[in-house]
Amino acid sequence: MTRIATENAVEVRGLVKHYGNTKALDGVDLTVRQGTVLGVLGPNGAGKTTLVRVLSTLIKPDAGTAYVGGFDVLRQPKQLRRTIGLTGQYASVDELLSGYENLYLIGRLLDLPGKAAKARAGELLERFSLTEAAKRPAKTYSGGMRRRLDLAASMIGRPKVLYLDEPTTGLDPRTRNEVWDEVQRMVAEGTTVLLTTQYMEEAEQLAHGLTVIDKGRVIASGGVRELKAQVGGRTVQVRPVHPAELSEMARCLHDCGITAATVSEDTGLLSVQITEDEELTAVVGVLGTRGFGIASIDTKLPSLDEVFLAITTKPGATPATTTPMLKEAVA
Amino acid sequence: MSAATLNPAPATIGHLADPRIGLRGNLRHVGALTRRNLMRIKADPESMLDALLVPIIFTVLFVYVFGGAVKGSQQEYIQYMIPGLLGTTGLNLAMAVGTGLNSDFQTGVMDRFRTLPIARSAVLLSKLAAEVLRGLVSFTILIGFSTILGLQIKTDFLHLLAAVGLSLLFGMSIVWISMLLGMSLRSAQAVQGVSMVVIMPLQFGSSIFAPTSTMPGWLQTFTEYNPLSALADACRNLINGGALTHSVLIVLIWSVTITAITAPLAVARFRKRT
Numbered sequence: 001m002t003r004i005a006t007e008n009a010v011e012v013r014g015l016v017k018h019y020g021n022t023k024a025l026d027g028v029d030l031t032v033r034q035g036t037v038l039g040v041l042g043p044n045g046a047g048k049t050t051l052v053r054v055l056s057t058l059i060k061p062d063a064g065t066a067y068v069g070g071f072d073v074l075r076q077p078k079q080l081r082r083t084i085g086l087t088g089q090y091a092s093v094d095e096l097l098s099g100y101e102n103l104y105l106i107g108r109l110l111d112l113p114g115k116a117a118k119a120r121a122g123e124l125l126e127r128f129s130l131t132e133a134a135k136r137p138a139k140t141y142s143g144g145m146r147r148r149l150d151l152a153a154s155m156i157g158r159p160k161v162l163y164l165d166e167p168t169t170g171l172d173p174r175t176r177n178e179v180w181d182e183v184q185r186m187v188a189e190g191t192t193v194l195l196t197t198q199y200m201e202e203a204e205q206l207a208h209g210l211t212v213i214d215k216g217r218v219i220a221s222g223g224v225r226e227l228k229a230q231v232g233g234r235t236v237q238v239r240p241v242h243p244a245e246l247s248e249m250a251r252c253l254h255d256c257g258i259t260a261a262t263v264s265e266d267t268g269l270l271s272v273q274i275t276e277d278e279e280l281t282a283v284v285g286v287l288g289t290r291g292f293g294i295a296s297i298d299t300k301l302p303s304l305d306e307v308f309l310a311i312t313t314k315p316g317a318t319p320a321t322t323t324p325m326l327k328e329a330v331a
Numbered sequence: 332m333s334a335a336t337l338n339p340a341p342a343t344i345g346h347l348a349d350p351r352i353g354l355r356g357n358l359r360h361v362g363a364l365t366r367r368n369l370m371r372i373k374a375d376p377e378s379m380l381d382a383l384l385v386p387i388i389f390t391v392l393f394v395y396v397f398g399g400a401v402k403g404s405q406q407e408y409i410q411y412m413i414p415g416l417l418g419t420t421g422l423n424l425a426m427a428v429g430t431g432l433n434s435d436f437q438t439g440v441m442d443r444f445r446t447l448p449i450a451r452s453a454v455l456l457s458k459l460a461a462e463v464l465r466g467l468v469s470f471t472i473l474i475g476f477s478t479i480l481g482l483q484i485k486t487d488f489l490h491l492l493a494a495v496g497l498s499l500l501f502g503m504s505i506v507w508i509s510m511l512l513g514m515s516l517r518s519a520q521a522v523q524g525v526s527m528v529v530i531m532p533l534q535f536g537s538s539i540f541a542p543t544s545t546m547p548g549w550l551q552t553f554t555e556y557n558p559l560s561a562l563a564d565a566c567r568n569l570i571n572g573g574a575l576t577h578s579v580l581i582v583l584i585w586s587v588t589i590t591a592i593t594a595p596l597a598v599a600r601f602r603k604r605t
Binding site: 056057058078079081082084086088090092093094095096097101105106108109110111137153 | 352356359360363364366367370374375440441443444446447448
């Protein structure tokens with residue numbers, strides 16, 4: 001049996017996995033181009049983890065096909081396992097073993113000779129800033145260190161395709177940034193990544209293309225920019241120094257053609273929907289030249305809820321058939 | 332034509348195209364995983380407590396509490412009970428395998444192993460290898476300690492080794508049952524609980540601790556068919572001298588039968604959980 005020739009690192013067609021009456025995957029199609037990051041966005045229970053588990057040969061799909069690196073998940077699991085790395089939501093390292101021993105073990109299981117496994121473990125510990133903690137048991141690691149060790153473990157075999165299943169869930173912002181940096185480094189080195197996440201912000205940071213899934217179905221896919229435009233971009237929230245000036249500010253913006261401004265007396269905030277950075281400059285410019293005192297400005301990405309709301313309530317848009325032209329991941 | 336097109340596919344492809352692991356690969360994987368299991372003991376020395384202390388505690392308790400009453404003298408009881416205890420050492424250790432396997436499944440580490448290109452059986456075999464090593468420690472302590480208390484090997488060293496081997500062989504057949512429990516029950520505590528419930532009646536409803544002649548008829552019938560009685564008798568005769576064929580044969584038959592039935596079930600169950 002041979003590999004199918006394709007420039008797509010991951011190709012999934014009509015993937016179905018049911019657990020009793022629960023349709024964890026209900027006909028998922030997606031493609032990840034070689035060397036790109038696909039963000040799979042969805043709420044808890046959307047089927048993200050099931051998708052990753054099927055693609056890692058941990059569970060068998062009920063129907064559909066999936067190829068990773070040209071290997072069939074069902075018929076070529078052993079070859080497929082040599083091409084992938086997996087970092088799950090829960091760190092899959094042996095807590096009792098030291099960081100070094102964990103990595104050495106995986107190197108040996110990947111058939112590296114003893115010396116090479118040793119060298120590779122040392123190299124990855126260094127890279128993930130774990131050298132100092134190398135000899136300590138993993139259970140003494142902080143959450144971020146554990147996640148980094150997990151990432152290092154996934155990288156031992158130099159996988160061509162890396163699955164990251166909610167890699168930053170439960171991490172504090174600083175640790176989250178560390179993980180993001182590492183992922184970006186791996187991508188720069190040519191690794192293809194399939195990333196599942198609940199956070200729009202994470203998808204925007206890391207992904208080239210996005211697939212939004214809900215209840216086991218793809219409800220939208222496309223480039224990050226397109227999808228954001230479809231959703232309505234960001235919200236600028238302005239808090240004036242004098243709350244009494246709120247409605248006055250909104251009127252000025254309307255006069256200058258910025259009509260998307262709304263005011264909430266309860267929160268004391270002026271909100272403006274924007275899609276481009278220039279619009280933010282325009283809002284600040286107008287308020288500044290009119291001499292309003294601004295106490296704070298925040299920009300907020302749409303939350304996952306808002307993304308879903310925007311996608312599912314879009315007139316005429318039926319789930320899974322939205323804008324086929326957006327299907328291609330855009331770098 | 333450029334040099335690049337003359338090159339065949341990248342070197343890794345040939346490696347990738349071959350899904351077979353081979354004996355050497357398998358041995359390397361089992362070795363690496365056994366090393367992991369031993370490192371876990373090193374990191375958590377308390378997990379060796381059962382292997383280290385249970386033989387000592389059982390020996391002291393039974394010899395001094397029941398010894399005189401059962402056999403008239405402690406010396407005689409040592410000669411009677413210790414070989415039986417030696418026989419069940421393998422069984423006790425085997426039951427610990429399930430607990431360990433269960434906790435592996437609770438954490439993500441089993442997922443990691445299952446996404447690696449290794450044979451499924453390597454994980455199970457490495458558990459077995461580590462338990463055998465643990466068992467050897469336990470045997471050494473049991474024999475060493477009871478020798479201090481006065482145990483005499485009336486046959487020879489080879490017969491003693493045979494007794495240890497028989498105990499390990501029987502224990503290894505029980506390992507598969509333990510693995511089945513470990514993969515079927517929800518928590519490590521449940522595995523431990525169920526193991527206790529199974530082992531206690533088997534151990535005490537046998538000829539290990541007391542001769543069966545004073546037991547009521549129904550219990551005598553039970554002890555007669557209890558493989559642990561045969562195991563205790565075999566070990567007793569291997570250490571004290573006596574007819575071997577019958578009891579050893581029964582232990583062998585039990586071990587082979589249990590393995591033949593439960594090993595495929597355990598491997599199938601393991602595959603199913605992938």
